[in-house]
Amino acid sequence: MQGRFAFFNGQIVPIEDAKISVRTHALNYGTGCFEGIRGYWNPDERQMLVFKLREHYERFLQNCRIICIDLPYSADDLVEITLDLLRHEGYETDAYIRPLAYKADEVIGVRLHNLTDGLAIFATPFGRYVEAEEGARVMVSSWRRIDDNMIPARGKITGAYINSAFAKTEALRNGFDEAIVLNANGHVSEGSAENIFVVRHGVVSTPPVTDNILEGITREVVIELCRDVLHTTVEERSIDRSELYVADEIFFTGTGVQIAAIVEVDERRIGTGAMGPVVRQLRDLYFDVVRGRVARYRHWCTPVYATTMPAAAALAEAAAVTP
Numbered sequence: 001m002q003g004r005f006a007f008f009n010g011q012i013v014p015i016e017d018a019k020i021s022v023r024t025h026a027l028n029y030g031t032g033c034f035e036g037i038r039g040y041w042n043p044d045e046r047q048m049l050v051f052k053l054r055e056h057y058e059r060f061l062q063n064c065r066i067i068c069i070d071l072p073y074s075a076d077d078l079v080e081i082t083l084d085l086l087r088h089e090g091y092e093t094d095a096y097i098r099p100l101a102y103k104a105d106e107v108i109g110v111r112l113h114n115l116t117d118g119l120a121i122f123a124t125p126f127g128r129y130v131e132a133e134e135g136a137r138v139m140v141s142s143w144r145r146i147d148d149n150m151i152p153a154r155g156k157i158t159g160a161y162i163n164s165a166f167a168k169t170e171a172l173r174n175g176f177d178e179a180i181v182l183n184a185n186g187h188v189s190e191g192s193a194e195n196i197f198v199v200r201h202g203v204v205s206t207p208p209v210t211d212n213i214l215e216g217i218t219r220e221v222v223i224e225l226c227r228d229v230l231h232t233t234v235e236e237r238s239i240d241r242s243e244l245y246v247a248d249e250i251f252f253t254g255t256g257v258q259i260a261a262i263v264e265v266d267e268r269r270i271g272t273g274a275m276g277p278v279v280r281q282l283r284d285l286y287f288d289v290v291r292g293r294v295a296r297y298r299h300w301c302t303p304v305y306a307t308t309m310p311a312a313a314a315l316a317e318a319a320a321v322t323p
Contacts, residue, residue, distance in 0.1 A: 005088045007081050007121040012088055018120055023106035025115060030159020032102030033063040036255040039086060039095040039123070039304065042291045048091060049301035051290045052217050053079050056255075059217065060099055063155040068112040069101045071119055079302070082121060086304045089123055096126035096256075102158070132177045133260035134275050136252070138191070140241060140266055141167040141179040145189040145212045153189070153212040161193070168192040178252065180244065180265065183212045188239040194257045195219040198239055199249035199278050208236045218253045221300075225285055232278065249276035258290075259283045 006018035026032040035057070039050040057075040064071060073081070082097055089095070104118030130136055143166045146153050151160040163181075171179035171192070180196065183189040188207055190196050195216040197206045204226050207213050226232040244250060248271045250262040259282055261275040275283075288294050292301045 003089055003122050003124045005085060005122070007085050007119070009118075012085055015122060018122065020104070020118075021106050024102070025105050025107060026102035026118075026158065028108075029103075029110055030157070030162075031067060031112060031115075032100055032158040033060070033067055033069065034098060034100045034156050034158060035060040035063075036156075037082070037097040037099070038126070038255050038258075038290070039091070039097060040290045040292075040301075041091065041093050041095075042293075045292070046092075047292070048086065048095070048304040049290070049292045050082070050086070050097070050304060051255075052221070052300055053082065053302040055217050057082075057099070059156075059215065060101070063157065064101050064117075066152055066155045067157060069103070069117045071101060071117060073119070078121075082123075083302070083304055085121055086123055091123070091125065093125045094127065095123050097121065097123045100158075129254075129256035129258070130177055130252070130260050133257065135263040136177040136260050137175075137264040138178045138180055138262055139171050139174060139176045140244070141170055141181050141192070143167045143170065143179075143181060145181045145183045147184050147212055154209060154215045156214065164192040178260075178262075182241060185211075185238075186241065187211050188241060188244065189213055191252050191254075191257070194252035194254040194260070196239075197222065197251050197253065198243060198247045199251075199276065200243065200247050203233045203235060204278065205235045205237055205239055207239055211238055214254075216254060218255055218258070221289075222253050222259065222282060222286070225282060225289070229285060230278070230281060244270075247271070249278050251279045251282070259286050 005012050006015050008018035037056045039048045041048050057078040099121045102118050103115045105115045146163045167179040167181050179192045181189050190213045209215050223234050226234045244265045245268045250270050252260045261279040263270055263273050289297045292298050
């Protein structure tokens with residue numbers, strides 16, 4: 001099942017009507033930015049909950065500023081548009097929401113200024129991003145991470161993801177599940193499209209934003225859960241490649257990957273070679289949090305449906321009782 005609708009040119013339209021030309025600037029030059037947002041279906045409540053929805057749109061608008069995109073919408077506007085789109089879809093399953101801002105003119109010439117800005121949003125049912133999320137085998141890529149003075153890694157800029165694609169394809173073609181990418185200084189940056197954490201001697205470490213990583217929303221959530229619930233020390237610091245080989249546990253985080261355990265790096269076993277206790281606790285907690293089952297963090301979850309019955313089910317019930 002794929003999405004049936006998209007927000008495009010200022011309105012919700014059938015997905016097949018949300019089209020751009022092959023001449024579109026963003027297609028030719030990568031002049032766009034995007035977000036990845038997850039909605040989680042809570043079967044007990046019969047409710048979809050979108051995780052950190054406003055925070056994602058705040059980051060989205062920040063990334064728009066980086067590449068000179070000026071949208072006529074606030075974060076709150078984008079939240080409401082997204083909720084309306086999801087109600088049109090009537091999903092009763094986990095879903096992935098993709099907002100995309102882009103340079104929409106059909107012109108030749110590389111630049112960011114004096115161009116028309118476009119916005120599209122669509123949603124689709126979505127499960128795992130990395131299949132082996134309980135025990136991923138990864139390699140350190142030969143490709144280095146882009147630098148802030150080249151293409152800002154903190155922004156989800158469409159053209160920048162060729163860097164991620166090189167690393168991911170290299171890893172998959174070599175028989176691994178994912179890649180770890182180093183920055184220009186040789187420090188661990190992140191996965192091909194995930195933030196990374198290392199557990200060693202009871203301390204959880206993750207690269208700082210200045211090591212050319214995405215300013216991950218899930219990364220921030222995990223740091224808070226580690227400190228406030230697991231009562232674990234978290235350090236944001238540069239991490240050397242060899243630290244990966246001697247770590248007790250390593251894991252990826254991100255909206256797509258969620259929390260995925262890494263059990264092998266460059267054919268070296270990490271810890272016991274299986275998911276460790278810190279990652280296991282975090283995964284269990286995280287999946288309860290995103291489905292709204294932890295009262296302390298319920299405010300991170302935005303409900304889609306006005307009642308506990310999805311729009312599609314409500315319409316079906318209304319039709320059944322209408323004389």
